[in-house]
Amino acid sequence: xxxxxxxxxxxxxxxxxxxxxxxxxxxxxxxxxxxxxxxxxxxxxxxxxxxxxxxxxxxxxxxxxxxxxxxxxxxxxxxxxxxxxxxxxxxxxxxxxxxxxxxxxxxxxxxxxxxxxxxxxxxxxxxxxxxxxxxxxxxxxxxxxxxxxxxxxxxxxxxxxxxxxxxxxxxxxxxxxxxxxxxxxxxxxxxxxxxxxxxxxxxxxxxxxxxxxxxxxxxxxxxxxxxxxxxxxxxxxxxxxxxxxxxxxxxxxxxxxxxxxxxxxxxxxxxxxxxxxxxxxxxxxxxxxxxxxxxxxxxxxxxxxxxxxxxxxxxxxxxxxxxxxxxxxxxxxxxxxxxxxxxxxxxxxxxxxxxxxxxxxxxxxxxxxxxxxxxxxxxxxxxxxxxxxxxxxxxxxxxxxxxxxxxxxxxxxxxxxxxxxxxxxxxxxxxxxxxxxxxxxxxxxxxxxxxxxxxxxxxxxxxxxxxxxxxxxx
DNA sequence: ATGTGC
Numbered sequence: 001x002x003x004x005x006x007x008x009x010x011x012x013x014x015x016x017x018x019x020x021x022x023x024x025x026x027x028x029x030x031x032x033x034x035x036x037x038x039x040x041x042x043x044x045x046x047x048x049x050x051x052x053x054x055x056x057x058x059x060x061x062x063x064x065x066x067x068x069x070x071x072x073x074x075x076x077x078x079x080x081x082x083x084x085x086x087x088x089x090x091x092x093x094x095x096x097x098x099x100x101x102x103x104x105x106x107x108x109x110x111x112x113x114x115x116x117x118x119x120x121x122x123x124x125x126x127x128x129x130x131x132x133x134x135x136x137x138x139x140x141x142x143x144x145x146x147x148x149x150x151x152x153x154x155x156x157x158x159x160x161x162x163x164x165x166x167x168x169x170x171x172x173x174x175x176x177x178x179x180x181x182x183x184x185x186x187x188x189x190x191x192x193x194x195x196x197x198x199x200x201x202x203x204x205x206x207x208x209x210x211x212x213x214x215x216x217x218x219x220x221x222x223x224x225x226x227x228x229x230x231x232x233x234x235x236x237x238x239x240x241x242x243x244x245x246x247x248x249x250x251x252x253x254x255x256x257x258x259x260x261x262x263x264x265x266x267x268x269x270x271x272x273x274x275x276x277x278x279x280x281x282x283x284x285x286x287x288x289x290x291x292x293x294x295x296x297x298x299x300x301x302x303x304x305x306x307x308x309x310x311x312x313x314x315x316x317x318x319x320x321x322x323x324x325x326x327x328x329x330x331x332x333x334x335x336x337x338x339x340x341x342x343x344x345x346x347x348x349x350x351x352x353x354x355x356x357x358x359x360x361x362x363x364x365x366x367x368x369x370x371x372x373x374x375x376x377x378x379x380x381x382x383x384x385x386x387x388x389x390x391x392x393x394x395x396x397x398x399x400x401x402x403x404x405x406x407x408x409x410x411x412x413x414x415x416x417x418x419x420x421x422x423x424x425x426x427x428x429x430x431x432x433x434x435x436x437x438x439x440x441x442x443x444x445x446x447x448x449x450x451x452x453x454x455x456x457x458x459x460x461x462x463x464x465x466x467x468x469x470x471x472x473x474x
Numbered sequence: 475a476t477g478t479g480c
Contacts, residue, residue, distance in 0.1 A: 084475090107475040144477095217477075225475055266476050347475090407480050474477095 005045070012051055017058050024457065028058045036062040039074035042392065044453040047445060048403055052082040053090075059289035060091055060103065066284045067295040069097030072355060075393045077362050078450045079401025085273075086290040089361040089402075092395045096355035098293040099300045101276050101307075103358035104347050106269030108307055109314035110227075110260030111192075111345035112363070112372035112398070114383065115322055117253040117329060117338040121233050121469065124253055127332050132429055132470070134331070138324040139222055139229065139472055140431050145215040146174040146320065153214040154201045160312040161188050161195030161319065173213065175220055175320045178327045183339075184319065191315060191343040192364065193350075199309030205267050208313075218262035219313075220320035222474040225406075226399070226439060229321060230256045230374075232381060232466040239463045242385055246341050246370065246463070254466050255338065256381055257321050258374055260347065261314035268310040272303050307349055318343055341383070342370035346398040362395040371396045371460050375447035377439065377471040378426035382451050384460040392459045400447040406438040427470035435473045 005021065012019045018029045026041040026049075039057040043049060053076070061074040072094040080090025085102050093103045124131070148156075148164075149171045155163030165185050168176045188194055201209045208214055222229055232254040237243045248254075261268075276292045279299055286292070294300050322340070329336045349358045363371050367388030373396060374381040388394055408414070418424045422441030430436055454460050 105475070110475075221477090223475075224478065227475085260475070263476065269475085405480095411480085 008049060008051065012054055015051065015055060017054060019054065024453070026054070028054050028061070030058045030062045033062050037071060037073050039076065041076040041080060042453060042457055043078050044449050047078060047449055050082055053080050053088040056082060056086060056088040056289070057091060059287070060087060060093060060291060063100065063287065063291055063293055065098050065293045065295040066281045069095065069293065069295045071095050073393060075395065077395060077397035078453050079361070079397040079399050079445065081402050083360065087360055090397065091360045092362045092393045093358040094352060094355060094393055095293070095358070098295045099303055099349060099356050100291060100293045100358055101269065101272045101303055102291050103360055104307060104349055105360055106266045107347050108261045108265035108268060109311035109345045110347040111314065111318065111343065112374065113257040113318040113322055113343040114341040114372050115255040115325070115338045116234065116248050116341055117255070117336055119253045119329065119333060119336050120251070121253060123333065124231070125469070128470070130332060131328060134328045135325070135472060136429065138220070138328070140474065144217050146219040147213050147215050148173050148176070150209065150211050150214055153208050156312055156316055157199050157201040157204050157208065157309045160197055160199070161191060161315050163196070164316055175323050175327070179323050187340040190340045192345055195312070195315035195343065197308035197311050198305065199312045200305045201309065203268055203271070203306035203309040204264055204313070208264070218264070219317055220324060221262065222321065222472060223259050223262050224474055226402070227259045227474065228377065229325070229472040230377070231469045232256055233469055234464055235380070235467040236465045237463070238465070239385065239461065242463050247339050248341060248383065248464050255322065255325050256372070256374060256466065257318050259314070259318055259321060261310040262317060264313040265310040268306045272306055275299070304349060311345065311348055314345070315343065342372065344370065344372055352393070357393060359395055361398045363398050364394060365389065365392065365396040365460050366394050373397055373447070373451060374399050376400055376441040376444035377428055378422060378441045378468060379447050381466040381468070382447070382462060383464040383466065385463050386460055387458050389457070389459045392457065396454055396460045397450055400444045400450050402443060403445045404443045406443070409438045409440065409443045410434055426468070428473060429470060430473040439473055
């Protein structure tokens with residue numbers, strides 16, 4: 001291990017980085033930039049490291065705006081890996097007086113949602129094929145163009161889930177027609193921030209605010225990449241008191257949803273990437289990292305409102321994905337309770353200590369907060385509780401982390417046998433064969449060391465472990 | 475991340 005580590009440190013030094021490592025925590029800084037805060041990375045010695053991701057972190061910490069504002073701290077989670085917009089996935093950025101749209105990216109309010117159901121695994125598996133066929137209809141072919149009233153859509157984008165619910169009570173359309181709206185209302189408390197950010201519908205694509213009935217092809221769909229819907233079994237409970245309080249018990253069925261704001265986030269993210277570039281002060285050189293901050297107060301407020309608009313959409317997307325699961329369960333098994341445990345965003349800018357905290361693939365881990373860390377398909381996922389650790393900027397990993405790129409997984413010549421991909425015994429439902437390969441367990445780091453390192457560092461504690469039964473990938 | 479495209 002040591003020679004390998006020394007090689008990495010030397011390679012990074014050649015690229016202009018100053019790196020130290022104490023066996024748990026890396027500290028990274030651009031050489032010769034003593035004013036920039038060092039970026040910290042929690043990473044146990046047995047996990048693979050990527051030079052590019054370190055470089056991206058060091059550049060993020062060194063970010064400056066000629067108009068003022070400052071980066072206070074940068075921290076990365078143990079699942080961090082290079083991002084293609086110049087900001088590593090797993091970065092947490094604490095700023096004052098400036099905001100970095102690229103530190104959230106286009107996948108705004110990507111997040112996790114977890115439900116449990118009082119249904120035995122045996123009963124569920126006895127109707128597995130029926131269940132899969134119905135969900136395929138919903139997630140892959142069927143429930144496209146989800147209808148909602150223009151009023152509900154506008155209220156959602158502006159006020160989030162409570163606004164949407166208020167308008168939907170009068171005119172339930174689409175998936176909402178079969179929903180228990182009183183239950184959805186009661187569950188809003190278990191959505192991070194109440195699922196209610198202050199948005200502005202004018203930042204959303206025009207189609208979402210059209211008069212009359214809005215028909216949206218993206219709503220209640222999983223989306224690509226690492227997004228998924230997974231049916232699991234609660235295989236072990238570590239913190240019985242907390243699990244009980246959250247409604248989680250051993251042997252229950254669970255539903256885990258990983259999805260985001262679909263094309264709405266892309267629309268907002270791309271628009272603000274342009275605006276941020278145009279807002280860069282005339283004559284000032286562009287940072288070589290390509291990462292641009294906003295410092296102007298009105299622009300910062302405008303961006304945060306746009307981000308919130310997409311975030312509100314993502315909250316509803318995850319809610320409706322869960323609602324389709326819940327309705328399908330009722331169709332197959334009668335009156336099954338499938339209450340929400342928690343819904344938490346891991347790509348969002350939120351107020352923190354008088355400034356802003358931008359998380360890109362990092363789960364909030366405030367004291368007592370539920371933290372959801374999914375393993376790859378076929379691996380255990382974790383329900384944790386945050387410890388409110390300040391050194392980690394109250395942030396945990398959002399998964400195991402990608403070990404190999406989608407491209408490197410799918411290219412010819414690679415061993416695509418089930419065994420090599422780690423897919424033996426994995427029940428993955430997707431219409432696209434290449435998705436199973438790109439997202440196979442072999443593309444991801446092992447989840448155990450990622451979780452353990454965060455427990456040892458006092459960031460999270462284990463509440464329950466969830467074993468996969470079947471996974472839907474778009 | 476994106477009704478993706480290396």
